[in-house]
Amino acid sequence: MRDVAVIGVGITKFGELWDKSFRQLIAEAGSQAIIDSGISGKEIDALYVGSMSAGRFVGQEHVGALVADASGFSQMHIPSIRVESACASGGLAVRQGYFSVASGMNDIVVIGGIEKMTDVVGTEASNILATGLDQEWEAFFGATFPGIYAMIATRHMHDFGTTREQLAQVAVKNHANGALNPYAQFKREMKLESILNAPMVASPLGMLDCSPVSDGAATLILCAAEKAKKYTDKPVKIIGSGQASDTLPLHGRNDICTFESTTYAARMAYKQANIEPSKIDVAEVHDCFTIAEILAIEDLGFVKKGDGGKAIDNKITTLDGKIPINPSGGLKAKGHPVGATGVAQIAEIVLQLRGEADKRQVKDAKIGLTHNVGASGASCVVNILEAM
Numbered sequence: 001m002r003d004v005a006v007i008g009v010g011i012t013k014f015g016e017l018w019d020k021s022f023r024q025l026i027a028e029a030g031s032q033a034i035i036d037s038g039i040s041g042k043e044i045d046a047l048y049v050g051s052m053s054a055g056r057f058v059g060q061e062h063v064g065a066l067v068a069d070a071s072g073f074s075q076m077h078i079p080s081i082r083v084e085s086a087c088a089s090g091g092l093a094v095r096q097g098y099f100s101v102a103s104g105m106n107d108i109v110v111i112g113g114i115e116k117m118t119d120v121v122g123t124e125a126s127n128i129l130a131t132g133l134d135q136e137w138e139a140f141f142g143a144t145f146p147g148i149y150a151m152i153a154t155r156h157m158h159d160f161g162t163t164r165e166q167l168a169q170v171a172v173k174n175h176a177n178g179a180l181n182p183y184a185q186f187k188r189e190m191k192l193e194s195i196l197n198a199p200m201v202a203s204p205l206g207m208l209d210c211s212p213v214s215d216g217a218a219t220l221i222l223c224a225a226e227k228a229k230k231y232t233d234k235p236v237k238i239i240g241s242g243q244a245s246d247t248l249p250l251h252g253r254n255d256i257c258t259f260e261s262t263t264y265a266a267r268m269a270y271k272q273a274n275i276e277p278s279k280i281d282v283a284e285v286h287d288c289f290t291i292a293e294i295l296a297i298e299d300l301g302f303v304k305k306g307d308g309g310k311a312i313d314n315k316i317t318t319l320d321g322k323i324p325i326n327p328s329g330g331l332k333a334k335g336h337p338v339g340a341t342g343v344a345q346i347a348e349i350v351l352q353l354r355g356e357a358d359k360r361q362v363k364d365a366k367i368g369l370t371h372n373v374g375a376s377g378a379s380c381v382v383n384i385l386e387a388m
């Protein structure tokens, strides 16, 4: 295996983008990444695109071919592959593209992630998202994502004394970070009282404990590390990548407060990178609900199991804390166009490691981690990156 670097990133604004189509969004993010990397379109060997459910959200399948066409590559006939792993589709697309360059098969690949979720009404969006849960055991009986994560939150509160306020403080922090991010869906700070008093979605999670329904796209250019300096002074190397799975329904798990897909994927990535969790300077984690960030920082080894709530109280996850989490605003404030999320997380870490994250820059960030979860933890991808 050879080393692989990210040499370019592109990201659209996230939000309710009713004036832009699916194909416009991916073309916009793609052209930004190509300009950022300085490559020419002729040098691209393959495209990988993460998208969870374009067929249901916008009635469009055959996403690989569509993206090649919309990006102007159809006449070059280069391979274009769609990757799906529910909300981890983007992270997995990166991992597949990474393998193709690491193996020597390709030198330069473009990774895209996209979802356009707001063209359907809210209840339909919930139904489509619930296709990532177990249809026979969960969704058929009315389970939704907020419902499933609410059960996890209730158990975490029971087992570890995590409080409603600690959950809400995750949202306060991520909204504060999102307010500094020009790409974020919600560029506004939120007070603790607003989060606590928001309409209840699934107890104990209120509306402001949830990530929103979003449109958006993100892209990366991956290149063989030995050739990366030809294009950029600031390549960022992928030093570890892990992926793992778990039971699709929650009831099959040993412990619903631990996502073993995260612990296994993280172990794989840390081993490849040859580092401990304490070496990570900044992380973008999958905070689809406030409880999910608490689980993530525990399962990634940043704090002990059960201490995720206290970590929020102790402010170790703020921008200037010991381990800044979700400087972009996370899924909570930046938005969560599901197929785009895993790619956008890496775009944010690349900006952080290049020192280009402006007002949300984490000081002296050298090593960053991304954590992208599929549905309620049945799949997970963890990537670790380092400035070269």
Ligand code: COA
Pocket (backbone or CB within 6 Å): 087, 122, 126, 129, 145, 146, 186, 201, 207, 208, 209, 210, 211, 212, 213, 288, 332, 336, 375
């Ligand atoms: N965070 C902050 N603000 C939100 C929000 C959220 N999650 N969801 C909606 N809003 C805002 C909207 O921008 C809108 O503000 P405006 O009136 O200023 O325009 C207002 O709240 C009402 O929005 P609306 O779209 O009517 O909300 P809704 O009740 O239909 O949806 C949720 C709210 C929480 C149910 C919805 O966002 C949701 O289902 N989130 C979870 C998505 C999910 O499961 N993703 C996959 C996870 S793995």
